[in-house]
Amino acid sequence: MKIFKAYESGFRRSLNAWKGVVIVWFFSLLSVSLVALPMKGAIKAAFGKSMVTDKLMGGLDVEVLVDLGASLRILTHFFSSGLFFLILAGFLANSFLAGGLFDTLKKSDNRISAAEFFRASAGNFWSFLGISSIISIIIIIIGFLVVGLPAGFISNLHADSEKTPYIIVLISILVFFTIVAILNLVADYARSWQVTKEKKSCFKALGFGFNRTFRTFFPSFLMMFIIMIVLVLFNLLVLKILGPWRPVTGAGVLLLFIVSQLLFFVKVLIKTWRYGSVTSLMEQSNPDDNLV
Amino acid sequence: MLNLKKKFIPQISQIGEDNLQPICADKFDLREILLTTDLMKKTLLTILSLMFINCVSNSQIINREPLSPRITGYRIEAKLNTESQTVVGYMEAFWVNYSSDMVRDVQLHMYMNAFKSNKTTLYSEINSKASLKETEKGRIDIQTFTAADGANLLPSAQYFSPDDGNLHDSTVIQVILPQAVKPGDTVSIKVNFETKLPSRIRRTGYADDYYFIAQWFPKFGVYETTGMRYRMTSGWNCHQFHAHSEFYANHSVYDVKITVPNEYIVGTGGLLLDETDSGDGEKTLTYRAEDIPDFAWTAWPGYKVFTEQWEHVKITLLIPGERLEQVERQFTAVKNALEYLTKNVGPYPWPHLTFVDPPAKGSGAGGMEYTTIFTSASFFKIPVCFHVPEMVTVHEFGHAYFMGILASNEFEEPWMDEGINSFWEERIMDHYWGENSGMIDNPLLRISDKSISRISYVSSGSRQVVSNNEYSWNYPHHTYSMMSYQKTATWLYTLMGIIGEETTNEIFREYYRRWAFKHPSGKDFINVVNDIVRNTHGDEFGPDMNWFFDQTLYGTGICDYKVSDLHNIKLESALKDSTLVDTLKKNLPAHDTLYKAVACIERAGEVMLPVDVLIHFTNGDEVLESWDGKARYKDFVYTGKRMIEWIKVDPEYKIRMDVNFINNSMTQDPNRIPLRRFTNKIISLMQFFVSAFTL
Ligand SMILES: [Zn+2]
Numbered sequence: 001m002k003i004f005k006a007y008e009s010g011f012r013r014s015l016n017a018w019k020g021v022v023i024v025w026f027f028s029l030l031s032v033s034l035v036a037l038p039m040k041g042a043i044k045a046a047f048g049k050s051m052v053t054d055k056l057m058g059g060l061d062v063e064v065l066v067d068l069g070a071s072l073r074i075l076t077h078f079f080s081s082g083l084f085f086l087i088l089a090g091f092l093a094n095s096f097l098a099g100g101l102f103d104t105l106k107k108s109d110n111r112i113s114a115a116e117f118f119r120a121s122a123g124n125f126w127s128f129l130g131i132s133s134i135i136s137i138i139i140i141i142i143g144f145l146v147v148g149l150p151a152g153f154i155s156n157l158h159a160d161s162e163k164t165p166y167i168i169v170l171i172s173i174l175v176f177f178t179i180v181a182i183l184n185l186v187a188d189y190a191r192s193w194q195v196t197k198e199k200k201s202c203f204k205a206l207g208f209g210f211n212r213t214f215r216t217f218f219p220s221f222l223m224m225f226i227i228m229i230v231l232v233l234f235n236l237l238v239l240k241i242l243g244p245w246r247p248v249t250g251a252g253v254l255l256l257f258i259v260s261q262l263l264f265f266v267k268v269l270i271k272t273w274r275y276g277s278v279t280s281l282m283e284q285s286n287p288d289d290n291l292v
Numbered sequence: 293m294l295n296l297k298k299k300f301i302p303q304i305s306q307i308g309e310d311n312l313q314p315i316c317a318d319k320f321d322l323r324e325i326l327l328t329t330d331l332m333k334k335t336l337l338t339i340l341s342l343m344f345i346n347c348v349s350n351s352q353i354i355n356r357e358p359l360s361p362r363i364t365g366y367r368i369e370a371k372l373n374t375e376s377q378t379v380v381g382y383m384e385a386f387w388v389n390y391s392s393d394m395v396r397d398v399q400l401h402m403y404m405n406a407f408k409s410n411k412t413t414l415y416s417e418i419n420s421k422a423s424l425k426e427t428e429k430g431r432i433d434i435q436t437f438t439a440a441d442g443a444n445l446l447p448s449a450q451y452f453s454p455d456d457g458n459l460h461d462s463t464v465i466q467v468i469l470p471q472a473v474k475p476g477d478t479v480s481i482k483v484n485f486e487t488k489l490p491s492r493i494r495r496t497g498y499a500d501d502y503y504f505i506a507q508w509f510p511k512f513g514v515y516e517t518t519g520m521r522y523r524m525t526s527g528w529n530c531h532q533f534h535a536h537s538e539f540y541a542n543h544s545v546y547d548v549k550i551t552v553p554n555e556y557i558v559g560t561g562g563l564l565l566d567e568t569d570s571g572d573g574e575k576t577l578t579y580r581a582e583d584i585p586d587f588a589w590t591a592w593p594g595y596k597v598f599t600e601q602w603e604h605v606k607i608t609l610l611i612p613g614e615r616l617e618q619v620e621r622q623f624t625a626v627k628n629a630l631e632y633l634t635k636n637v638g639p640y641p642w643p644h645l646t647f648v649d650p651p652a653k654g655s656g657a658g659g660m661e662y663t664t665i666f667t668s669a670s671f672f673k674i675p676v677c678f679h680v681p682e683m684v685t686v687h688e689f690g691h692a693y694f695m696g697i698l699a700s701n702e703f704e705e706p707w708m709d710e711g712i713n714s715f716w717e718e719r720i721m722d723h724y725w726g727e728n729s730g731m732i733d734n735p736l737l738r739i740s741d742k743s744i745s746r747i748s749y750v751s752s753g754s755r756q757v758v759s760n761n762e763y764s765w766n767y768p769h770h771t772y773s774m775m776s777y778q779k780t781a782t783w784l785y786t787l788m789g790i791i792g793e794e795t796t797n798e799i800f801r802e803y804y805r806r807w808a809f810k811h812p813s814g815k816d817f818i819n820v821v822n823d824i825v826r827n828t829h830g831d832e833f834g835p836d837m838n839w840f841f842d843q844t845l846y847g848t849g850i851c852d853y854k855v856s857d858l859h860n861i862k863l864e865s866a867l868k869d870s871t872l873v874d875t876l877k878k879n880l881p882a883h884d885t886l887y888k889a890v891a892c893i894e895r896a897g898e899v900m901l902p903v904d905v906l907i908h909f910t911n912g913d914e915v916l917e918s919w920d921g922k923a924r925y926k927d928f929v930y931t932g933k934r935m936i937e938w939i940k941v942d943p944e945y946k947i948r949m950d951v952n953f954i955n956n957s958m959t960q961d962p963n964r965i966p967l968r969r970f971t972n973k974i975i976s977l978m979q980f981f982v983s984a985f986t987l
Binding site for chain 2: 028029031032033035036037039040043044046047048049050051052053054055056057058059060061062063064066067068069079082083086087090091093094098131132135136160161162163165166184187188235238239242243244246247248249250253256257260261263264267268271
């Protein structure tokens, strides 16, 4: 029951925090456009006045891509370095904007202005950055141990059964997914606790996060696990919709843009729902948060 | 060349299809004959050996008539020892001197010795300095080597390295004969050998209890007579085992008995005639193969066996039990290949075919061909949209034609097998699995099989360092596969683009008719092309097609036709300009504007091929121009009231050698829809990706 209440409350809170969701979406579009639009210009220049683009109407044509020659190499470098920049920028932006979001979510009927949103973001930034950094480092290390090592192991394994490596990979992915769910819980509890405190300290917040996660492990984990599965399914749905969609008119391309951005908006909303649900669960149980 | 056919082609014995017992193989065991006197022994052995030769060369079990001259034949008894990973064998073999020479030696391949140390030619070519572990070593030891009369030939045998003089390589053995062999005479040998298999499977070897056994017995080289291929004088063609090379051998008859532990499932390139259980935990399988250039086999307890029939061919598939969901995919692939090649090249002449999908631990054996047995390559749970298993199966089966039936010299002209076979593989894959999805067929990504070759060739930085006319081990800068497989397939597609699909098929039908069960060379193939193109198209492409092969097969140039410019010049005083002559102008009203519309085409590469140029005007008119493609540039000029809207050189992308399709066209109004669509998708991809990386 607690979980359903948390979902319901989290959902309401995330809808109330729509301004924050819009800000997150807008920032994402803006930062990605900084990389994607120059890339588009470079691709346009590489194709010049060629009609070979007609061959791309039915989808990606690897022969045409390879014919780009040196331009393709430049584009690939641009794309990979752009992606690295975006991940870095996204990490910092998330640390910043999550402060505003968690602050908005802490009361179920709390609607705040954009100015208040940014004030809260700035106030929580350093602590949130610390929380995100520490949890991300733990995820990377665990990812290496849980997925990287078994992958290396099976590549040298001459197992009699071909199912064995397959099962090892599946299990390691599932274990990793489970650990990420737990660490997400820690981060979310830590952040939702942090916004309620005047004094900012990422270590204290993380201490609270770990404590609360393991003291209320079963309901918390189940709730997070289900939300993460919803997120994975949603991502697959997006892939299913956007992947094969190949509009052939200007209006179709515009529609593709609108739909893709709507879908990303929903994705941000689901993440906010996760934040809201964890916040709600924390408020519901609230055993003795003075422990830390 | 002497007409030896009458003399040596055996008389066809009248064996009914239901009487599948080998005539001679089981009638006697030479080793059990004990004779008391040397003379009697020698005489009898000679007689018995000749009986064996006569039996082999005269008997027909698989096909009613021999498909190839009986130049070589082998009878082998082999026992697989799974404790020591060795094959202990006894072999009787013959070679018939079809030449008009007195031949003083025989040369044989001893290919398992390529795995003897890290100093062999194989390992030095792959630059492997690390010394081999004992288990990784392989070798073939000859214990006895005698002539038919029992004379010991070992003292006159020596290893030598005809290709690179490598003293550490012992993959070719030369045996000086006691007497020179007269034209028409036969050399028969008897060899006791032991083959130690290497643990790392590189075409051959073992992994745990999995065995793929190839290049495992002493095998005659090819004695080439004057005039054959490029021979100025007769001689042995017997190359060493190289890292990047395949093989060359006579079509032969094989009678092979294989003894393995009972639990092992065996697959070979032969037809199973008999299976007996020795009662001591082992079984002996008797196989017969006719007219194939090599005999390979596999043994593993984990195989599941499936058989299906395609017309006259009984197809056997050996596959790991965990990949049963792929059985249908594999049979579909091999049947498609059979159907397509039968229709467009010629009939598959054997009634049997075995193919193997090796397990992961034996994957080193995957993707190799031995005519009537070949290996595919796959893995557990491979998605249906990735046609890798199908592609490998189609490819390796295709070798039954371009290595098996049309047994070119793969050492010296690798393009004739791998290149031609890749061309057919790509045609088959794209024909049956989709013109744009022969390789990958997923809603997110579709790739045709023919794209793979072109991409590999076009994107190679070394595409101009060497021509296709090179010995396989001499290709520099890791260009062996790109040149032998991909460049060849790409220029064969280009040839088809020029002369048409049906003419191309007719070329291969004629190539099959003329050269099946012989050893064609590149020039023989070109002669067929020239004859068929002349018969079909007359002088349309000149007296012959040598100009094409000189540039593609023997040349290193690249092909690149481009539209360099498109302009429509408004002629202000057009009507006053008496120098302008245009039929359109005569009918123009005085107030109409005239344009000088120019399509500028350039040849940016060295290769000169005839190309079509399609010019589209603003009023909807289209003109298809033909250009011989020889000059460095060509301007097509039109004067009239119409303006050029777009130009395409090679509008159907038939010249697949063209290294850049992007510059093949130019338009006033480029279609930006795919680019905008792509940008939108990249934006959302990045958004979702970055979001997944943040908490
Ligand atoms: Zn091949």
